[in-house]
Amino acid sequence: MKDNNDMPGHLARRFQQIAVAVFLAEVEDAGFDLTPVQYAALATIKANPGLDQVTLAGLIAYDRTTITGVIDRLVQKGLAERRPSNRDRRARELEITDEGRRTLRKITPVVESAQRIILRGLSAKESEELMRLLRKAIAAGNELSRAPLRDAQA
Amino acid sequence: MKDNNDMPGHLARRFQQIAVAVFLAEVEDAGFDLTPVQYAALATIKANPGLDQVTLAGLIAYDRTTITGVIDRLVQKGLAERRPSNRDRRARELEITDEGRRTLRKITPVVESAQRIILRGLSAKESEELMRLLRKAIAAGNELSRAPLRDAQA
DNA sequence: GGATATTGATCAGTATGCTGACGATCAGTA
DNA sequence: TACTGATCGTCAGCATACTGATCAATATCC
Numbered sequence: 001m002k003d004n005n006d007m008p009g010h011l012a013r014r015f016q017q018i019a020v021a022v023f024l025a026e027v028e029d030a031g032f033d034l035t036p037v038q039y040a041a042l043a044t045i046k047a048n049p050g051l052d053q054v055t056l057a058g059l060i061a062y063d064r065t066t067i068t069g070v071i072d073r074l075v076q077k078g079l080a081e082r083r084p085s086n087r088d089r090r091a092r093e094l095e096i097t098d099e100g101r102r103t104l105r106k107i108t109p110v111v112e113s114a115q116r117i118i119l120r121g122l123s124a125k126e127s128e129e130l131m132r133l134l135r136k137a138i139a140a141g142n143e144l145s146r147a148p149l150r151d152a153q154a
Numbered sequence: 155m156k157d158n159n160d161m162p163g164h165l166a167r168r169f170q171q172i173a174v175a176v177f178l179a180e181v182e183d184a185g186f187d188l189t190p191v192q193y194a195a196l197a198t199i200k201a202n203p204g205l206d207q208v209t210l211a212g213l214i215a216y217d218r219t220t221i222t223g224v225i226d227r228l229v230q231k232g233l234a235e236r237r238p239s240n241r242d243r244r245a246r247e248l249e250i251t252d253e254g255r256r257t258l259r260k261i262t263p264v265v266e267s268a269q270r271i272i273l274r275g276l277s278a279k280e281s282e283e284l285m286r287l288l289r290k291a292i293a294a295g296n297e298l299s300r301a302p303l304r305d306a307q308a
Numbered sequence: 309g310g311a312t313a314t315t316g317a318t319c320a321g322t323a324t325g326c327t328g329a330c331g332a333t334c335a336g337t338a
Numbered sequence: 339t340a341c342t343g344a345t346c347g348t349c350a351g352c353a354t355a356c357t358g359a360t361c362a363a364t365a366t367c368c
Contacts, residue, residue, distance in 0.1 A: 004194065004214060005285075005289055007269055008173065008269050008284070008285060008288075009173040009174070009190055010190075010214075012166070012169045012170040012272075013170055013174075013190065015166045016169070017215065017355080018295040018298050019163040020163070020324095020356090021299035022163075022295065022298050025298070036164075037323080037324065040158065040164065052347090060164075061168055061171065062324090063324095064346080064347075064348095065325080065328095066326080067347090069324080070323085073323080085346095088333075088334070088345090089346095090333045090346040090347065091346055091347080111161075114163065117295075118162045118166075118291070119162055121291045121292075121294020121295065122287060126287055129283065130284070130288070131160070131162060131165060133284040133287070134165040134166075134168075134169050135165065136275050137169060137172075137276055137284065138168050138169055139275060140275020141271075141274070142172070144172050144179070145171050145172050145174075145175035145326095146326065147326090149168070171325080189354080191353080191354065191355095192353095206317095207316070207317065208315080208316060217355060217356060217357095218316080218317075219319085219355080220354060220355055220356080221317090222318060222319090223354080227353080242364070243362080243364085246316080246317070300355090300356065301356085
C-alpha cells in the first residue's frame with residue numbers, strides 16, 4: 001500500500017496548508033487582517049492599475065468566480081475600488097486605494113518573512129531547487145486547472 | 155517587486171490547485187465521484203478499521219472540524235459507516251463498507267495515474283527530488299498548521 | 309469521591325475554489 | 339443592420355479549511 005508521503009497530491013495539499021497557516025499567523029501578528037489570496041490580488045491590482053477582473057484572475061491563476069468575492073472583501077475593507085469600465089460596459093476596472101497602498105507597503109516585509117518560515121526546514125540551495133521544480137511542474141500542468149495562469153493582454 | 159513565482163506560498167497554492175484538478179478529472183473519467191480528501195479518508199479508514207475521527211484527522215492532517223463533513227459524505231455515498239464507540243461514548247468508530255472496498259480497489263490505479271500526471275513535467279529523478287524536498291519542508295512546518303500530522307496511538 | 313481539566317464530535321460563521329448557469333454586452337459576420 | 343457567438347461579471351450550489359464555541363463524556367488531581 002502506497003503511503004501518503006509518496007503521493008505528490010498529498011504533499012501538495014500539506015505544503016499549501018502549512019503555507020497558508022504561516023501566512024495568516026505572521027500577518028495577524030503584525031496586526032493585519034489579510035488572506036494570501038487577498039494579498040496577491042491587491043499586489044497585482046497595484047502593479048496593473050485599472051485592470052479588469054478576468055485579467056486579474058489570469059495573472060494570479062484564480063477562478064473568475066472566486067475573484068468576485070475576493071474583490072468584494074478588498075472593497076469592503078477599503079483597500080481597493082471597483083468601478084464600471086468606460087471602454088467595456090461589461091467589465092469592472094480595479095484600482096488600489098491609498099489605504100490599500102499603505103497596507104501593502106507595511107505588510108510586504110511580513111509576507112516575505114512568512115515565505116522564509118515556510119521553507120525553514122530547507123537550506124538556501126534546497127529552497128531554490130524546490131521552487132525550481134515546483135515552477136517546472138506547474139508550467140507543465142498549467143492548462144489542467146480551470147484557472148490557468150495567463151499573461152496580461154495589451 | 156518580487157514576482158509571484160518567487161513566492162513559495164504562491165507556488166504551493168498553484169501546485170495544489172493543479173493536483174486537485176487532475177485528480178478530479180481522472181477520477182471522473184473513470185466513472186467515479188470522489189474528491190482527493192474523501193479518497194485519503196477512505197483509504198485510511200480501510201487501513202485502520204474502527205479508528206475514531208480525531209485519529210483519522212491526525213493520520214492525514216485534516217482539521218477535526220473538516221472531517222465531520224467529509225465522513226458525512228462518505229457515509230451518505232454508502233462507502234463508510236460511523237457508529238458510536240463502546241470504549242468511549244464520545245467517540246465514533248469508522249468502518250469501510252464492502253461498497254467502499256470495491257470503490258477503493260477500482261479507483262486506486264486511477265489515483266496513481268493521476269499522481270504521475272501531476273508530475274508530468276518532471277523527470278523521474280526530479281520527481282523524487284521534489285517529493286523529498288516537500289517532505290522535508292512539511293516535516294519542519296508540521297506544527298505550524300492547526301491540523302498537524304499525527305501518528306496513530308496504540 | 310468530587311472538582312477540574314481535557315477530549316471527541318459537532319456547530320455557526322467565514323473564506324477559498326470549483327461547476328454550471330445566467331444576463332448584459334461586445335465583436336464578427338452575413 | 340440583424341444575427342451569432344464569445345466574453346465579463348455574477349449567482350446558486352457544493353466541498354474543503356479554518357476559528358471559536360458548545361455539549362457530552364472521560365481523565366486527572368486533590
